[in-house]
Each structure stands twice: as C-alpha cells, then as structure tokens.
Amino acid sequence: MVTHLWEWVRPELPWLVAGAALAVGAAALSVLAPGAVGRLQDSAASGSSPVPALVTLGGLVLGRFALEYGASTVITASCQNVADRMRMELFSQLLRSDIAFFDASSTGQLAKHLDSDVKQVRDAIRDVASKGVRAAATTVGGLATLLWLSPTLTGGLVVLLAPLVLAGNLFGAHMRRLASASSDASAAAAGVASESLANVRVVRAFNAEPAEQRRYGDALKVASDRSRDVAQAVSFFAGGATLALNAVTGAVLAGGSALVAAGAMTQGQVGTFLVHTLGLSGSLEAVSLQVNGTNKALGAATRLSNMLDAKPTANAPGGAQPGPLEGDIEWRGVGFAYPSRPSAKVLDDLSLSVKRGSTLALVGGSGAGKSTAGQLLLRFYDPDAGAVLVDGHDLRDVDPRWYRESVAVVPQHPLLFAASVLDNVLYGKPDATRAQVENALREAQCDFVFDLPEGLDTVLSEGGGSLSGGQKQRLSLARALVRDPRILLLDEATAALDAESEGKVQAALERACQARRRTVVVIAHRLSTVRMADSIAVLQRGRVVEQGTHAELLRRGGAYASLVQKQRGADHASLE
Numbered sequence: 001m002v003t004h005l006w007e008w009v010r011p012e013l014p015w016l017v018a019g020a021a022l023a024v025g026a027a028a029l030s031v032l033a034p035g036a037v038g039r040l041q042d043s044a045a046s047g048s049s050p051v052p053a054l055v056t057l058g059g060l061v062l063g064r065f066a067l068e069y070g071a072s073t074v075i076t077a078s079c080q081n082v083a084d085r086m087r088m089e090l091f092s093q094l095l096r097s098d099i100a101f102f103d104a105s106s107t108g109q110l111a112k113h114l115d116s117d118v119k120q121v122r123d124a125i126r127d128v129a130s131k132g133v134r135a136a137a138t139t140v141g142g143l144a145t146l147l148w149l150s151p152t153l154t155g156g157l158v159v160l161l162a163p164l165v166l167a168g169n170l171f172g173a174h175m176r177r178l179a180s181a182s183s184d185a186s187a188a189a190a191g192v193a194s195e196s197l198a199n200v201r202v203v204r205a206f207n208a209e210p211a212e213q214r215r216y217g218d219a220l221k222v223a224s225d226r227s228r229d230v231a232q233a234v235s236f237f238a239g240g241a242t243l244a245l246n247a248v249t250g251a252v253l254a255g256g257s258a259l260v261a262a263g264a265m266t267q268g269q270v271g272t273f274l275v276h277t278l279g280l281s282g283s284l285e286a287v288s289l290q291v292n293g294t295n296k297a298l299g300a301a302t303r304l305s306n307m308l309d310a311k312p313t314a315n316a317p318g319g320a321q322p323g324p325l326e327g328d329i330e331w332r333g334v335g336f337a338y339p340s341r342p343s344a345k346v347l348d349d350l351s352l353s354v355k356r357g358s359t360l361a362l363v364g365g366s367g368a369g370k371s372t373a374g375q376l377l378l379r380f381y382d383p384d385a386g387a388v389l390v391d392g393h394d395l396r397d398v399d400p401r402w403y404r405e406s407v408a409v410v411p412q413h414p415l416l417f418a419a420s421v422l423d424n425v426l427y428g429k430p431d432a433t434r435a436q437v438e439n440a441l442r443e444a445q446c447d448f449v450f451d452l453p454e455g456l457d458t459v460l461s462e463g464g465g466s467l468s469g470g471q472k473q474r475l476s477l478a479r480a481l482v483r484d485p486r487i488l489l490l491d492e493a494t495a496a497l498d499a500e501s502e503g504k505v506q507a508a509l510e511r512a513c514q515a516r517r518r519t520v521v522v523i524a525h526r527l528s529t530v531r532m533a534d535s536i537a538v539l540q541r542g543r544v545v546e547q548g549t550h551a552e553l554l555r556r557g558g559a560y561a562s563l564v565q566k567q568r569g570a571d572h573a574s575l576e
C-alpha cells in the first residue's frame with residue numbers, strides 16, 4: 001500500500017512541500033498576530049501611539065491571507081493531480097483485470113472505489129498538507145508562546161485542557177460513526193431511487209409505482225433519522241465546546257488577574273495569553289480531526305492498493321505472436337470450474353476441434369457448458385486441466401492482444417454505445433475506412449442504417465434503444481465483421497429474436513460464415529440455426545456426447561435427434 005501511495009504522491013511532492021511551507025508560514029503569522037494585539041492593548045493603556053502596532057497587525061493579517069491562499073491553491077491543484085493519476089491507474093487496471101475478477105465484484109462497488117475511496121485519499125493528503133501541517137505548527141508555536149508568556153498559567157491550562165481534549169476526541173469518534181452511518185443510509189436511498197428509475201418499464205408493467213414509492217420512502221426515512229442523529233450530535237458538540245471555551249476563558253482570566261495583581265504579568269500579556277489559548281484549543285481539535293481523517297483514508301488507500309495488486313493471469317500481457325492466425329481450434333481434454341464456484345465442474349475433459357475455414361455448432365441443454373467453452377476460446381478464463389489451442393499453440397502461451405486482433409464475437413445481448421452508427425461499427429476496428437464500414441454493414445444485412453435520418457452519422461440512444469432487437473443484433477454482427485476476423489464466435493446470437501428478425505439475422509450470419517475462409521463457432525439454443533454447420537457437437541455436463549453433421553446426427557437417432565424432436569414439439573405446441 002505504501003508503495004502505491006508513494007507512487008501516486010511522488011510527482012506532486014515538490015508542490016505539496018511548497019504548499020505545506022506556505023501553510024506553516026501562515027501558521028507562524030497567526031501565532032505572531034496575538035502579540036501585536038497585546039502591544040496594541042498595552043499602547044492604549046500607556047497612552048503611546050497605536051500606529052506601529054496597528055501596522056504590524058495589518059501586515060500580519062494580510063500576509064497570512066496571502067500565504068493561506070497560496071498554500072490552498074498549490075495543495076488543492078496537486079491533490080487533484082494525485083486523484084486523477086489514481087483514477088487513471090485504477091481504471092486501466094480494472095479494464096485489464098481477469099473476467100473472474102468481475103464475477104466476484106459488483107460494478108457498483110468498483111465505481112464507488114473509483115469515486116469515493118479516491119476522494120477520501122485525495123482529501124486526506126490535502127488536509128494533512130494544509131490544515132494538518134498548519135494545525136501542528138500552530139499548536140507547537142502556540143504552546144511555546146504560552147510557556148514564554150507565563151509558565152505558571154500554561155501549567156494550569158494544560159491540566160484543565162487535557163481532560164477536555166480527551167472528551168472531545170471520544171465524542172469526535174462517536175460523531176464520525178454517526179456521520180458514516182448517515183452517509184451509508186443516504187447512499188442506500190439513492191440506490192433505491194436509481195434502481196427504480198433504471199427499471200421503470202418493469203415498475204410500470206407491474207403497477208408497482210406505489211410499492212416503489214413506499215420502498216424509497218422507507219429508505220429516505222432511515223436516511224433522515226441518521227442525518228438527524230448527526231445534527232443532534234453536532235449541536236451537542238457545539239454547545240459543549242462553547243461551554244468548555246467559556247470555562248477555559250474564565251480560568252485564564254481568573255489566573256491571569258491574580259498574576260497581574262502579583263505583578264508577574266501585564267494586562268496586555270494576559271490578553272495575548274487568552275487569544276493564544278483560544279487558538280490552541282482550535283488547533284488541537286484540528287490535529288485530532290486530521291489523525292482520524294488520515295486513518296479513514298489509509299483504509300481507503302489499502303482497498304485501492306489491493307485492487308492494483310490483483311494481477312491478471314488470463315489477460316496478462318506478453319507471450320508469443322506466432323505470425324498471422326489461420327483459425328484451427330482445439331479444446332484438448334479441457335476441465336474447468338468458474339473461480340467463483342470452484343466445486344462445480346462445468347467442463348469435464350472436453351475434447352473438440354474445428355478446422356480452419358469451417359463452422360462448428362455447439363448445442364445441448366441449458367447449463368451444458370456451451371457458452372463456457374466459448375469464453376475459454378476468447379481466453380476470458382484459463383482451463384484448470386487440458387488446453388485450448390489455436391493453430392496448435394496453447395492460448396496461455398500467446399499474447400492475448402495479438403490473438404484477439406483476429407477474433408470477433410457476437411454476444412447474445414448486443415451491447416451498443418450511445419454513439420453514432422459509424423462509431424459503433426468502428427469499435428470493432430477503429431482504423432477502418434468508411435467504405436469498409438459500409439461493406440461490413442451490407443454484409444451484416446444492415447441496409448436499414450442507410451435510411452436513418454442521418455445515415456451512418458445517426459446517434460443511437462444508450463444501449464441502441466432506438467433500434468429493434470434484430471437491428472441491434474445485425475449491427476453487432478457488422479461490428480464483428482469489420483474486423484474481418486479469422487475466428488468468429490456467435491454466442492446464441494439469435495436466441496432473443498422473434499422468427500422474422502431471426503430469419504434476417506440468420507441470413508446475415510450464413511453469409512458471414514460462407515464469405516472468406518473464416519472459422520466460425522456457433523453456440524445455439526435454436527437448432528434451426530445450426531443445420532448448415534460443417535459439424536455439430538452436442539454437449540452434456542461439459543463433455544461432447546455426439547458429433548457429426550445435421551443429417552448424420554439425425555440418422556443416428558441419439559441426443560441430437562431427441563433435442564430436435566423436443567424443439568419441434570415445443571415449436572408445434574407454441575403454434576397451436
């Protein structure tokens with residue numbers, strides 16, 4: 001953790017030190033100011049000119065303002081740079097993380113780390129460099145001045161202040177607990193609101209508005225109760241602090257008057273002492289707040305460092321780049337369980353191969369492991385036993401970036417970005433020309449885009465919401481085709497579509513499979529989509545139980561034939 005913290009802070013260190021020096025300068029001036037006030041008082045008492053003391057006081061006040069302004073500007077800018085550096089490093093680390101990492105963490109939590117944990121560390125660095133340094137300097141300077149003015153009065157003050165500081169600290173810890181509960185409760189209420197709004201269609205369809213209002217109302221009530229607890233504690237603290245301050249002022253005045261009467265101090269010195277005393281209680285409180293804030297930030301920094309230390313394995317950069325990919329694929333004795341459920345074996349000695357330029361269909365019941373075999377082909381995970389090979393190379397030995405350059409996937413749920421049609425397709429190959437994009441769109445049967453109001457420049461709404469399911473799917477195919485991949489993985493690409501859209505997408509897929517010598521792996525639920533495949537493999541409990549062409553497998557009358565039978569029955573029943 002310390003290493004990461006040091007790396008984030010190091011480039012800004014000169015600026016932070018400069019800012020802290022300005023803050024110490026401001027603190028020194030604030031320690032000197034009460035002395036000038038005392039001299040002003042003494043000059044009034046002795047009838048001498050107040051001008052020199054006034055000029056000194058004015059200079060000190062203006063100087064302190066300038067130094068504080070400079071310190072705050074320099075430190076805030078440096079801390080923002082530190083936060084930006086942390087966010088960029090964390091974000092790129094997250095993007096490179098293994099897919100298994102995302103199985104184990106919610107994206108909401110990760111976004112929270114990127115936002116609030118980084119903010120906490122940034123604010124702590126800023127506060128330590130400015131307020132912390134200043135408060136420490138003021139405390140030391142203030143105590144030294146008090147001792148110099150009157151060691152007797154200072155001794156009495158320390159005896160009086162010690163229990164007050166202790167009580168303040170204990171109550172401060174209690175207030176921080178309340179504040180953290182209050183921030184959790186308001187985050188929970190915000191979570192309820194954002195979930196309801198994101199799912200507004202389901203809410204509307206199920207007439208669930210009153211239930212959602214109640215849910216939000218309940219969460220809000222908890223949040224406002226917690227926030228009231230905080231407000232009450234703050235008021236109590238403020239009242240208690242005023243009381244304590246009055247007691248200290250009274251004690252200093254009483255002790256000071258006794259010392260003036262005894263001729264040990266002047267009236268002005270007592271005034272100076274009193275101002276320093278008030279400043280000292282403020283800076284002591286600030287120091288204790290800094291210690292607590294820093295502890296919280298160290299917790300956040302540890303969480304962030306742990307994220308950075310989780311090194312990817314299935315996506316680790318480096319490895320061989322053995323010339324252009326040809327597209328021979330083999331799953332050789334593959335055994336695999338998801339890291340989040342290590343006891344559930346999903347693939348069990350899966351052995352299967354596809355020759356370059358041919359089409360393999362993976363079929364089988366739900367949960368048989370078809371998509372998992374595809375995820376291993378994309379090297380989202382590494383197998384626990386056996387190997388996945390391309391052109392005879394174990395995927396673990398090749399550079400994942402080099403490999404993915406030649407692979408494309410059309411997922412079951414097409415994910416489009418809130419960007420133009422052109423940019424959505426260019427996502428597949430950022431350096432493609434407009435003509436290449438148009439070809440890919442035609443190949444994927446996306447002629448509808450040319451009729452959109454602004455053609456390829458039409459901006460889609462988030463998730464491609466303005467298009468039909470089939471249109472989104474074909475656009476997603478165009479994005480894959482623009483790469484001209486050697487290996488194309490179609491993961492249930494037509495599963496979510498109605499018959500008409502499915503027909504269009506299917507036609508586009510068939511063209512895409514036949515065109516060029518491309519290896520295609522089709523994962524399919526609907527068997528109508530796999531008849532044309534060169535080979536069909538039926539998976540059951542993570543292993544191949546049958547393989548052959550559509551006609552061969554039908555003749556055999558085994559698992560495939562019964563799947564076809566079942567689906568015909570289901571289709572028939574749904575038509576009746």
Ligand SMILES: Nc1ncnc2c1ncn2[C@@H]1O[C@H](COP(=O)(O)OP(=O)(O)OP(=O)(O)O)[C@@H](O)[C@H]1O
Pocket residue numbers: 103338340341346364365366367368369370371372373525
């Ligand atoms: N990310 C994951 N973490 C843990 N288990 C998973 C994960 N993804 C899938 N599984 C489990 O692995 C098994 C195989 O899932 P897979 O998606 O490969 O099956 P499938 O044959 O594609 O099924 P379907 O046709 O229903 O999509 C299932 O039991 C599933 O619950």
